[in-house]
Amino acid sequence: MGKAWTFGENLNTDEIIPGRFNITIDLLELAKNVFCEIKPEYAKNVKPGDVIVGGQNFGCGSSREHAPIAIKGSQAKCIIAPSFARIFFRNAINIGLPILECPEAVADIKEGDDVDVNLSTGEIFNRANGHQYQARPLPNFVLKIADAGGIVNFLKEHDIQDLMS
Amino acid sequence: MGTLIEEIFSHKAGRPVQAGEILLLDVDYIMSHDNTTPLAIKAFREIGKPIRDKNRIVLHLDHAYPAPNVLAAENHKKIIEFVDEQGLPNFFHQGVCHQVMIEEGFITPGAIVIGADSHSNTYGALGAFGAGLGSTEIAVAWVTGKCWFKVPETILIELTGKAQHGVYAKDVMIYIAGKLGMDGATYRSVEFGGEYIRSLPMNERIVFPNMSTEIGAKCGLIEADSVTINYLASQTPAKGPFEAFGPVNPRYEKVIEIDASKIAPQVACHPDVDNVKPLEEVAGLVVNEVYIGTCTNARYEDIEIVANMLKGKKVHPLTRVIVTPASQRIYKKAMQNGLIEILMDAGCTVTGTGCGACIGRHGGILAAGECALTTMNRNFIGRMGSPLSEVYLASPATAAATALTGKITDPREYLKNL
Numbered sequence: 001m002g003k004a005w006t007f008g009e010n011l012n013t014d015e016i017i018p019g020r021f022n023i024t025i026d027l028l029e030l031a032k033n034v035f036c037e038i039k040p041e042y043a044k045n046v047k048p049g050d051v052i053v054g055g056q057n058f059g060c061g062s063s064r065e066h067a068p069i070a071i072k073g074s075q076a077k078c079i080i081a082p083s084f085a086r087i088f089f090r091n092a093i094n095i096g097l098p099i100l101e102c103p104e105a106v107a108d109i110k111e112g113d114d115v116d117v118n119l120s121t122g123e124i125f126n127r128a129n130g131h132q133y134q135a136r137p138l139p140n141f142v143l144k145i146a147d148a149g150g151i152v153n154f155l156k157e158h159d160i161q162d163l164m165s
Numbered sequence: 166m167g168t169l170i171e172e173i174f175s176h177k178a179g180r181p182v183q184a185g186e187i188l189l190l191d192v193d194y195i196m197s198h199d200n201t202t203p204l205a206i207k208a209f210r211e212i213g214k215p216i217r218d219k220n221r222i223v224l225h226l227d228h229a230y231p232a233p234n235v236l237a238a239e240n241h242k243k244i245i246e247f248v249d250e251q252g253l254p255n256f257f258h259q260g261v262c263h264q265v266m267i268e269e270g271f272i273t274p275g276a277i278v279i280g281a282d283s284h285s286n287t288y289g290a291l292g293a294f295g296a297g298l299g300s301t302e303i304a305v306a307w308v309t310g311k312c313w314f315k316v317p318e319t320i321l322i323e324l325t326g327k328a329q330h331g332v333y334a335k336d337v338m339i340y341i342a343g344k345l346g347m348d349g350a351t352y353r354s355v356e357f358g359g360e361y362i363r364s365l366p367m368n369e370r371i372v373f374p375n376m377s378t379e380i381g382a383k384c385g386l387i388e389a390d391s392v393t394i395n396y397l398a399s400q401t402p403a404k405g406p407f408e409a410f411g412p413v414n415p416r417y418e419k420v421i422e423i424d425a426s427k428i429a430p431q432v433a434c435h436p437d438v439d440n441v442k443p444l445e446e447v448a449g450l451v452v453n454e455v456y457i458g459t460c461t462n463a464r465y466e467d468i469e470i471v472a473n474m475l476k477g478k479k480v481h482p483l484t485r486v487i488v489t490p491a492s493q494r495i496y497k498k499a500m501q502n503g504l505i506e507i508l509m510d511a512g513c514t515v516t517g518t519g520c521g522a523c524i525g526r527h528g529g530i531l532a533a534g535e536c537a538l539t540t541m542n543r544n545f546i547g548r549m550g551s552p553l554s555e556v557y558l559a560s561p562a563t564a565a566a567t568a569l570t571g572k573i574t575d576p577r578e579y580l581k582n583l
Contacts (some may be wrong), residue, residue: 010347014545018552019524023236025204037552057348060381063283065204065299084354086383087283091299111391141187141313151305152211160309164189
């Protein structure tokens with residue numbers, strides 16, 4: 001169970017973590033400044049297991065992996081959005097930050113709602129109003145990467161060709 | 166049979182492929198820079214496998230180069246040690262990565278080039294597939310030589326007509342961004358075609374794929390033609406023969422027709438690239454800085470336009486005017502042809518090459534309350550420094566006219582006698 005933190009549409013990578021902070025690749029250091037300009041209270045108050053609920057085209061802009069890493073470093077459990085920007089989607093999967101596409105959940109969940117997420121089934125339960133939502137299933141090869149906890153871990157155990165088998 | 170991206174991917178896959186398929190493809194070049202390489206090195210060490218083909222790796226120092234602070238210096242040091250340790254042959258600090266990738270001949274029609282930079286889409290200007298992705302995938306490609314792709318659907322933007330005098334590729338692309346919006350082409354391949362595109366020289370063509378990123382595209386492509394081949398043969402060390410890839414009986418998800426002759430100079434206004442207005446609606450807005458630089462518009466021809474407009478004149482005394490050539494090669498040519506002297510005499514500050522000001526690192530950072538008009542491709546809040554500053558995007562000609570008056574100014578008056 002975690003608290004929902006809500007964000008608007010077209011949230012860009014500069015809003016997730018401004019370029020001037022990307023001089024480090026330290027997970028926790030980046031997490032200190034995540035969302036610092038648009039939601040400064042987030043970094044101080046986020047708890048492990050909290051859930052990011054974003055708008056469409058979440059994570060647009062730069063290819064900087066610092067953006068999903070900063071979110072992962074903040075110990076948020078996952079991101080739920082109607083859609084993700086292309087590079088952000090890949091980056092999040094690759095670093096093992098779970099992301100779920102679920103427009104129904106985004107339309108219904110409010111800031112501060114208590115939310116349960118079952119990552120393996122994609123089921124999302126909102127304790128605040130008792131509503132349940134089902135996220136779109138991820139493609140098989142994406143699940144393989146997510147299950148391994150990221151592409152780096154996947155490659156330690158597998159050949160890249162195994163993604164497609 | 167298919168769209169340009171389907172043709173390029175089919176050739177690489179060795180079989181016909183269609184939109185929607187997931188492919189694992191060999192990549193021709195793997196690009197990263199000082200902002201993204203340190204994370205790639207970290208992921209590479211964690212994977213613990215050797216580099217597959219070091220000739221396919223291309224590394225650049227450009228995002229914060231020369232180092233403006235100790236942390237940037239440490240990143241550079243880490244990268245240089247890695248280059249030395251692995252014996253990597255393709256290492257550059259000659260300018261903005263995308264410009265150098267083209268100049269050095271890494272980008273050829275049909276090539277598949279991935280880059281840890283969102284503007285890797287730029288390579289589509291030469292009929293190559295270029296796409297941005299993150300550092301971890303760069304490390305994956307270093308050790309496997311491969312990358313996974315979903316074959317995207319294609320939006321064709323068919324540009325007809327001839328642009329008016331004083332209207333450049335940048336104006337047309339900003340107009341497109343305004344029409345389609347920031348997520349107008351998410352996950353899509355965008356083909357830029359039509360007589361207008363075919364009539365453009367390479368420096369102008371590059372603007373379209375470069376800014377296809379701003380409308381969410383996976384890639385932006387222009388079919389290679391004689392302009393492409395002549396450019397490659399005369400301006401780069403790339404070795405032919407070059408294969409021509411074009412759409413064959415394509416099925417487009419959407420076709421958007423735009424008459425370029427109807428477009429006036431445009432400005433993408435603070436704080437979003439799709440907050441686009443005809444220049445006349447924002448004319449007169451006072452700016453504190455004019456920045457001519459970046460992978461979008463700091464090629465020789467861009468600098469030449471600016472120099473021609475500023476020749477024998479002075480920029481506004483209260484306006485900082487900064488010119489950052491996209492590469493050393495461009496800088497050198499501009500110097501040899503007297504353009505740098507013209508710019509300096511007009512009161513511009515000409516800096517070394519790189520991306521510094523565009524990402525708010527150095528070389529033109531904005532203070533709170535300040536406003537810049539620039540030739541960049543992106544104007545997110547805080548992009549050039551203070552989150553309380555504003556960035557407006559326009560063509561090099563608009564930037565030059567604005568430099569003279571200190572407020573957003575239509576360049577057409579100033580171009581009349583040139």
